[in-house]
Amino acid sequence: MPILPLSGAASTKGAYIPLGSYTFPNSTLTGTGFSNIPQGYQDLMFVLNYSFTDSVAPAFIINSGGFTYSITALAGNGTSAYSNRTSNYPYGLLSQYATTFTTATSIVNIMNYASTSTFKTILHTNSFNRILSGSTDINVSLVQTLSPVTSVSFSTADGTKFFQAGSTVTLYGIRSVNQ
Amino acid sequence: MSMFPIATAAGTGGAGSFNFLSIPQTFTHLQLRMIARDYIAANAVYHYFNFDSAGTSYSQHYLMGDGATAFATGASNQPYFAMDGATASTDLANANGALIIDVLDYSNTNKFKTIRVSAGWDLNGSGRVWQWSGLWRNTNAITSWILTPGFSTTSRADLYGISTSFRTGA
Numbered sequence: 001m002p003i004l005p006l007s008g009a010a011s012t013k014g015a016y017i018p019l020g021s022y023t024f025p026n027s028t029l030t031g032t033g034f035s036n037i038p039q040g041y042q043d044l045m046f047v048l049n050y051s052f053t054d055s056v057a058p059a060f061i062i063n064s065g066g067f068t069y070s071i072t073a074l075a076g077n078g079t080s081a082y083s084n085r086t087s088n089y090p091y092g093l094l095s096q097y098a099t100t101f102t103t104a105t106s107i108v109n110i111m112n113y114a115s116t117s118t119f120k121t122i123l124h125t126n127s128f129n130r131i132l133s134g135s136t137d138i139n140v141s142l143v144q145t146l147s148p149v150t151s152v153s154f155s156t157a158d159g160t161k162f163f164q165a166g167s168t169v170t171l172y173g174i175r176s177v178n179q
Numbered sequence: 180m181s182m183f184p185i186a187t188a189a190g191t192g193g194a195g196s197f198n199f200l201s202i203p204q205t206f207t208h209l210q211l212r213m214i215a216r217d218y219i220a221a222n223a224v225y226h227y228f229n230f231d232s233a234g235t236s237y238s239q240h241y242l243m244g245d246g247a248t249a250f251a252t253g254a255s256n257q258p259y260f261a262m263d264g265a266t267a268s269t270d271l272a273n274a275n276g277a278l279i280i281d282v283l284d285y286s287n288t289n290k291f292k293t294i295r296v297s298a299g300w301d302l303n304g305s306g307r308v309w310q311w312s313g314l315w316r317n318t319n320a321i322t323s324w325i326l327t328p329g330f331s332t333t334s335r336a337d338l339y340g341i342s343t344s345f346r347t348g349a
Contacts, residue, residue: 014181015339042187042337043212072299072306074244081251083244087303111214111277118333121214121277123297138244140299140308142274174212176337177184 014175017041021170024163027053031155031163034171039114039148041173046108048094048154050167051128057157058094058106062120064151065091068144075137092143093157095126097135103167104128113149120145182210185338190330193218197326197336204286204320206340211280211324215265216331222267222300222307224278226326227259228292228315234258239313241296246306260313264298265330275333276300286320 022032037044050058069092073084077097084096094106108124120143127136154169156162183206188197202209215224227237237260240253254261265276278298284290292315299308326336 013183015184016182068303070301070303070306072244072246072301072308074242074249074308074310081242081244081249083246083249083308085246085304085306109212109277109279111212112275112335115333117273118214118275119271119273121275121300123277123279123299125297138297138299138308138310140277140301140306142301142303142306144273144303146273175184176187178187179184 016045017173017175019171019173021168024165024167027162027165029163030159030161031153032169033151033153035151037150037152038173040179041114042112042176042179043174044110044113044149045172045174046152047170047172048106048108048168049103050106050169051103051164052156053162053164055098056161057096057098058126059155059157060092060094061153062092062143062145062149062151063147069141071096071139071141073137073139075135077135078133092122092141094124094154095137095139097126097137102128102130110149116146116148118146119143120149182339182341185340187335187337190218190332190334192332194329195327196329199324199338202322202324202338203340206286207284207343208341209282209285209321210339210341211278211336212339213278213280213336214275215278215334216275217265217267218329218331220267220269221328222263222265222276223328224262224264224326225259225328226324228317228321229319229323230325231315231317232259232325236316237313239311241309241311243307243309260294262296262298262311263307264300264309266300266302268331271302274300274302282321288318288320290318291316292321
């Protein structure tokens with residue numbers, strides 16, 4: 001899995017500062033990641049536009065792992081609304097619902113990512129739609145680490161299936177005042 | 180369109196509020212990003228605009244998941260927005276709730292003000308996640324925004340303005 005160095009924020013104005021972006025060049029990669037994340041922002045936001053080669057949930061790991069992850073999810077699939085939970089996991093789930101072939105969009109907000117006094121709370125959404133099926137979900141995840149987030153990697157949950165070529169991941173830092 | 184930081188507030192660990200006063204009227208929309216842990220054993224985030232907190236001008240509806248069931252409910256003619264989204268002081272240590280609140284056309288004097296809220300907390304075995312909508316039945320431009328009841332010292336709220344025209348900003 002390639003880990004990408006990030007470009008600097010330079011003189012970009014506004015609160016959303018693009019820090020890095022990756023486009024999967026082929027359909028043989030199980031994931032990607034961003035390392036050396038600058039610590040000078042308030043929140044991080046990832047935007048993923050992706051699909052997989054086979055049915056699998058999308059996953060993420062912070063700082064190479066070693067923490068406890070949990071998620072509370074609220075979802076609708078065009079027929080019903082439902083809620084699920086996953087606890088005591090070794091990695092995070094962007095969504096508990098699998099995505100294949102049809103492009104999904106995931107927006108991930110890691111709040112207060114640089115804090116050394118709070119666990120990391122993540123608000124994230126994931127949506128995809130096919131002709132006869134689809135799913136949209138909003139999730140809150142907890143990563144039980146007081147360490148600041150310095151790297152994030154995204155992968156297929158089982159580590160064996162692949163991102164489709166053309167899938168993209170973009171990282172933004174969100175500045176507060178005086179940042 | 181771009182988003183610019185306006186102000187930030189941090190919790191004191193006791194009763195009190197996040198006060199965003201004299202909100203500039205030069206943006207089109209507002210966004211509030213917040214992590215919150217109540218200073219008391221509650222999950223509350225109460226908030227109101229322009230010191231309007233005693234009438235019946237607010238209504239809200241939500242879709243919520245608790246990890247097992249999806250719920251929907253609402254409330255009308257309220258004195259302020261009464262939302263959950265913070266962790267309680269007695270919850271898992273170091274865990275906070277998160278809220279992202281959008282107010283579109285906040286300075287428009289021809290519209291009531293609609294808010295959209297994404298919020299949630301997870302405690303690794305329990306949790307809530309919400310999508311809220313809210314309405315403040317007032318056409319005044321929003322010039323202040325107060326959030327209560329009081330939050331831990333690790334809580335904070337950051338207010339942003341979203342511009343739809345080219346401008347240099349923060």
